[in-house]
Amino acid sequence: MRILGIETSCDDTGISVYDSIEGILFNKVFSQFNSYNSYGGIVPELASRKHLEVLSKLIQNSFEEFNLDKNSINAIAYTAGPGLTGSLLIGASLAVALAFSLNIPTISVNHMEGHLLTPMLEDKKPKFPFIGLLVSGGHTQLINARGIGEYELLGESLDDAxxxxxxxxxxxxxxxxxxxxxxxxxAESGVRKNFCFPKPMINQKNLNFSFSGLKTFVSNVIKKEKFDFQTRANIAKEFEHVIVEILVEKSKRALEKLNYTTLVVSGGVSINKVLRKKLNNMMNIRKGKVFYSRPELCSDNGVMIAYVGMLRFRKFKSFDLRILVHPRWSITELKSI
Ligand SMILES: Nc1ncnc2c1ncn2[C@@H]1O[C@H](COP(=O)(O)OP(=O)(O)OP(=O)(O)O)[C@@H](O)[C@H]1O
Ligand SMILES: [Mg+2]
Incomplete structure (x- = not known):
């Protein structure tokens, strides 16, 4: 089975073709991050307009570049949520229109399930059940993953991701x-000696997180300190250390709570080398296994959407041609949609 995956939940336009036998045939991501330097963050209206400008050309050019025939595609998977409504609608509309013209099904995919299951594309694959640590730009969640579409939220950030x-x-x-x-x-140029930042909620038994107080604390420190390179590097180092400690500690507790031995870490923050090193150490001590994606598949991409689209199509045989997006679609609601 060969699936085109379309990802437009935020500011990256990602497309990919995944073939169940040959694997990833291509993975193209057009990133808008340079567009927002003067704003300091994503502007949703501009993001959706950019997807509109880029998406169809990216599909056309990629099929030509990789010498693929659109008629060889068996289904189109697209991100239906969570994400920015306008951006999601561009991906969904193009996916449904293209599928209609090719007379093939569309599969709506939850973006977070895409992140969660991407490590299954690596040679070293995790098996269910496992604890999923989803750490991205919009989410920090610990998930009890029992099977495809069977997810229980164990804890999440109560404020910032x-x-x-x-x-x-x-x-x-x-x-x-x-x-x-x-x-x-x-942070690589920093040393940990002058600063000591709080670790919010680390002593609470629950599996929730809170990071906004830490952000305010660091912000106040930055205002008081010198702004030279070394001071900034030291602050970055301590901040990274604290976030990593919290993520490692809460992941450990989730594993203990369910008596699981497998941890799967996904989302853009899972690229972080210090996080990987500390999680590897923790899992070595516990004699468990930890799984990640290769770096280019940790942040948003079309591969994860094509892959999960294939898994869901095989398992549930469901598809439809309605243009539906769910901007606040929780991974735990998957079975009911
Ligand atoms: N080396 C790194 N260390 C820490 N964070 C990182 C690193 N590389 C990327 N990130 C973070 O990963 C995030 C982007 O990840 P991702 O693309 O998965 O998030 P998103 O799609 O914006 O959010 P969501 O998936 O929750 O909708 C950004 O917040 C970015 O700062
Ligand atoms: Mg993402």
Whole structure:
């Protein structure tokens, strides 16, 4: 089976063709991040207009570049939520129109399920059941994943997502958007000695997170301190350390709670090297296994949508040609849709 995946939930236009035998035939992402430097964040109206401008050309050019015939596609999967309404509607409309013209089904895919299951595309694949740590720009969630579409939310951020805080602190440190990777690079030059930041909710037994107080604390420190390179690097290092400690500790508790030995980590923040190192250590001690995606599949892409579209199509045999998006679609509602 061969599926075209279309991802337009936020500011990346991602498309891919995934073939159940040959694997990923191509993966193209057009990123808008340079468009927002003067705004300091995504402007939803501009993001949807950019998807409209880019998406059909990207599909056309990619099929030509990789010498693929559109008639070889068996279905089209698209992100139906969660995400920005206008951006989702562009992907959904194009997916349904193209599928209608090719007389093939469409499959609506939950963006977070896409992130969660992407590590299954690696040679070293996780098996259900597992604890999923979803850490992205809009989500920080711990999921009890029992099977495809069987997800229980164990805990989540009560305010900002981990990636969002990385981006906001990066901005305060004078780094360009998107800040997570830039902050992480700056932290490599830092030393942990002058600062001690709070670790919100680390001592609470529940599996929720809260990062906005940490952001405010760091913001106040930045205002008081010198703004030279080394001070900024030291702040970045301590901030990264604290976020990582919290994510590792709560993941450990989730594994203990359910007595699971497998952890799957996905979303853009899972690229973070310090996070991977600390999670690897924790899982080594627990004699468990931890799984990640290759870096280019951690942030938004069409591969994850095509792949999950294929899994869902095979399992549920369901598809429809309605143009439906769900901007606030929780991964735990999947079975009911
Ligand atoms: N090396 C890194 N360290 C920490 N954070 C990072 C790193 N690289 C990327 N990120 C963060 O990952 C986030 C982007 O990830 P992703 O594309 O999965 O999020 P999103 O699609 O915007 O949000 P969601 O998937 O929740 O809708 C950004 O917040 C970015 O700062
Ligand atoms: Mg995402």
């Amino acid at each position: 981990a990636g969002e805080v990385f981006d906001k602190v990066a901005k305060l440190l004078g780094l360009k958007y998107p800040g997570g990777s830039n902050l992480s690079k700056l």
